[in-house]
Amino acid sequence: MDPDKQSAERQATILLVDDESINLSVFGQFLAPYYQVLVATSGQRALQLVRGTPKPDLILLDVMMPGMDGYQVIGQLKANPKTVDIPVIFVTALTSDLEEERGLSLGAVDYIYKPCHLSILLARIKTQLELKNARDWLKDQNAYLEAEVQRRHQENQAVHLQLLQSEKLAAIGQLAAGIAHEINNPIGFVSSNLNTLNGYLRDVFAVLDACGAALDEKPLSDQTLQNLRELKQAKQIDYLRGDIPELIAESREGLSRVRDIIQDLKDFAHADKNDWELGDLHKGLDSTLNIIGNELKYRCTVHKQYGEIPQIYCLPSQLNQVFMNLLINAAQAIESKGDIHIRTGCADQNVWVEISDNGNGIAPENLPRLFEPFFTTKPLGKGTGLGLSISQNIVRKHGGRIEVTSQLGQGSRFRVWLPIRPPEFGPAE
Ligand SMILES: Nc1ncnc2c1ncn2[C@@H]1O[C@H](COP(=O)(O)OP(=O)(O)OP(=O)(O)O)[C@@H](O)[C@H]1O
Ligand SMILES: [Mg+2]
Numbered sequence: 001m002d003p004d005k006q007s008a009e010r011q012a013t014i015l016l017v018d019d020e021s022i023n024l025s026v027f028g029q030f031l032a033p034y035y036q037v038l039v040a041t042s043g044q045r046a047l048q049l050v051r052g053t054p055k056p057d058l059i060l061l062d063v064m065m066p067g068m069d070g071y072q073v074i075g076q077l078k079a080n081p082k083t084v085d086i087p088v089i090f091v092t093a094l095t096s097d098l099e100e101e102r103g104l105s106l107g108a109v110d111y112i113y114k115p116c117h118l119s120i121l122l123a124r125i126k127t128q129l130e131l132k133n134a135r136d137w138l139k140d141q142n143a144y145l146e147a148e149v150q151r152r153h154q155e156n157q158a159v160h161l162q163l164l165q166s167e168k169l170a171a172i173g174q175l176a177a178g179i180a181h182e183i184n185n186p187i188g189f190v191s192s193n194l195n196t197l198n199g200y201l202r203d204v205f206a207v208l209d210a211c212g213a214a215l216d217e218k219p220l221s222d223q224t225l226q227n228l229r230e231l232k233q234a235k236q237i238d239y240l241r242g243d244i245p246e247l248i249a250e251s252r253e254g255l256s257r258v259r260d261i262i263q264d265l266k267d268f269a270h271a272d273k274n275d276w277e278l279g280d281l282h283k284g285l286d287s288t289l290n291i292i293g294n295e296l297k298y299r300c301t302v303h304k305q306y307g308e309i310p311q312i313y314c315l316p317s318q319l320n321q322v323f324m325n326l327l328i329n330a331a332q333a334i335e336s337k338g339d340i341h342i343r344t345g346c347a348d349q350n351v352w353v354e355i356s357d358n359g360n361g362i363a364p365e366n367l368p369r370l371f372e373p374f375f376t377t378k379p380l381g382k383g384t385g386l387g388l389s390i391s392q393n394i395v396r397k398h399g400g401r402i403e404v405t406s407q408l409g410q411g412s413r414f415r416v417w418l419p420i421r422p423p424e425f426g427p428a429e
Contacts, residue, residue, distance in 0.1 A: 012129050013038060015056035017046040017073065018091070019065040023114070027060065027091075030118045031125075043068030047076055050083050058128055060121075063092040063103065071106055078107045085135070087128045091116070160373070167384045174295070181294050182261055186254030193247045193254075200244055203235040264290040268320050276425075279316035281353060281418075282306050285342060288323045296331045300338045300357070307345040312420045318394045319418075325387035326355040326414050332378070333359025333412060349420050350400070356413035362406035370404060399423045 013036040018024050024039045031037050038056060040046035043065055050056055059077070063070035070090060077083045089110040090103040100111045109128050112121060210231050214224050264287040289302060296302060330340045334357055343354045362370070369375045371392045376385030388402075395402050399422040406412035 012036070012057040013054045014125065015040060015046060015049055015059045017041075017043065017059060017065075017070070018062040020062075023062070023091075027118075027121070031122070034122065035125075042066075043070070043073040046073055050077065050086065056086055057132060058125060059086055059088045060091050060125075061088050061108075063090055063094055063099070071102065074103075074106045074108060085132075087132050089124065089128060091121070163374075163384060164386065164390075167386050170384075175291060179261060179265065179291065179294075182290075183258050186257045190251045190254040193251045197244065197247055200240050200247075204237070204240065207232055207235050207237055261290065268317065276313055276315060276422075278311040279314045279319065280311050281309060281314075281319065281344060281351065284316050284320045285323055285344075285353070288320045288327065289342075292324055292327060292331075295328060296340065299331050299334050299336070300340050303339060303341045305341065305343045307343065309344050309346045309351045310420055312351055312418055313422055313425055314398055314418065315394075319398070322391040322394050322416060323353065323355070325391045326416070329387060329414075330355055330357035330359060330412070332383075333357050333361070335360065338411075350417050351420060352415050352417050354413060354415040356411060358411035361408040361410050362404070362412055363408055367404065367406065371402075 014031055015038045016024050016027050016031075017040045018027075019041055021041060024041065028037050028039055036054065038049055038054075040049055044067065046059070046061070050059070061070045061073060070092065074088050074090075077086060077088065084107075087109040088107065089112060090100075090108050091112045091114055092099070092103075093114045094100075095113045103111045109131070110124055112124060207228075210228055214220060214228055217224055267283070267287040268291050285304075285306075289296075327340065327342075334340075338358045341354070341356045343356075345352050345354075366375075366377065371388050372385075373389040374385040375389075376383040378385075392402055395416055395418065398418050400416060400418040403415045403417065404412065
């Protein structure tokens with residue numbers, strides 16, 4: 001058997017449409033060894049067959065037919081998404097260039113004059129089927145690639161969210177350690193003061209007990225009086241009189257420090273609300289500084305130069321997160337001992353908060369990448385590279401922007417600009 005006839009194209013289905021049954025019979029017999037052949041003697045019948053199974057892979061279409069002509073048939077095929085991709089070859093006795101042009105402009109892939117050499121017809125059919133297969137393959141590949149891109153995009157988003165989550169947890173852990181340290185300190189000296197006071201009270205009660213016993217002695221002997229004086233001396237009652245109020249004042253101060261830290265923590269987190277409101281940026285900066293003070297104080301001195309700024313409409317706890325990220329970055333850029341300056345000011349309808357450091361600065365080639373998620377120059381486990389990207393998102397949400405200037409080896413300056421009234425609030429009344 002001719003190997004050609006065994007090829008994959010043999011599986012293809014060709015629909016022959018012609019009102020002359022002699023043509024159908026000649027073409028049909030010639031093509032039958034190569035393809036599955038369907039025949040239709042009218043346009044209407046052809047349209048019925050394309051809706052059934054097997055769906056034709058290619059249509060040989062006569063132009064001049066009674067009722068619906070070939071141009072009308074192709075018009076309907078091209079208008080239907082289910083049949084638009086079936087290649088159509090016109091096989092016609094109309095031999096004018098104009099007719100050929102019309103056929104091709106309607107979407108036919110080829111135009112063959114009758115009568116034609118059957119082997120040429122076969123070659124043209126093969127070419128068109130190969131083209132169709134290639135097109136179908138490309139379409140499948142495209143669909144596969146699109147699905148793959150979509151799947152990977154979703155996968156990336158899931159990883160991104162997971163990283164954000166672990167970044168948040170790490171930040172909370174770090175903060176918690178800092179806060180524990182800050183609270184531990186006053187708690188430590190309050191509890192040591194209570195121990196001292198306990199000892200003092202025992203001494204005071206010993207003197208009081210001795211006084212009580214002396215009161216029962218009648219008459220009071222000189223010896224008892226002498227003993228009392230000596231006991232008072234020994235227990236340093238005069239010293240206790242001065243030290244006890246000091247210990248109490250110190251303990252009160254320690255407890256109020258703990259209370260302030262907890263209040264700052266509440267302010268920082270704004271745990272109870274996440275609404276837009278008129279916020280005081282200086283208050284936000286101060287409570288943020290108190291929260292991360294522990295992280296900063298061993299490395300740098302913080303200098304505050306607050307200007308006159310109005311309150312702004314904002315999400316205060318989110319802005320605090322921005323300040324925290326900038327301050328921690330500044331501190332991390334300082335290797336041993338350095339300075340951080342926090343300045344604020346106002347221009348037109350905007351306020352700005354600037355955090356500058358004299359740390360190691362940023363290489364010029366890194367400047368354009370700072371706000372990319374996951375861009376970090378810090379060692380593994382130290383930075384995730386999300387701080388600035390999160391901060392930029394928050395600032396953009398407020399209708400603001402972050403400006404950066406830096407000199408390698410000299411330090412960096414991050415200036416956050418925020419509109420007093422973000423755009424979504426519309427103009428002030
Ligand atoms: N003040 C600064 N001085 C020097 N380099 C900085 C400063 N702020 C940011 N950078 C550079 O920008 C990079 C990205 O900062 P970002 O805050 O986004 O991530 P990170 O600090 O590396 O990690 P993360 O904030 O997630 O812990 C840093 O790795 C660092 O190279
Ligand atoms: Mg950071």
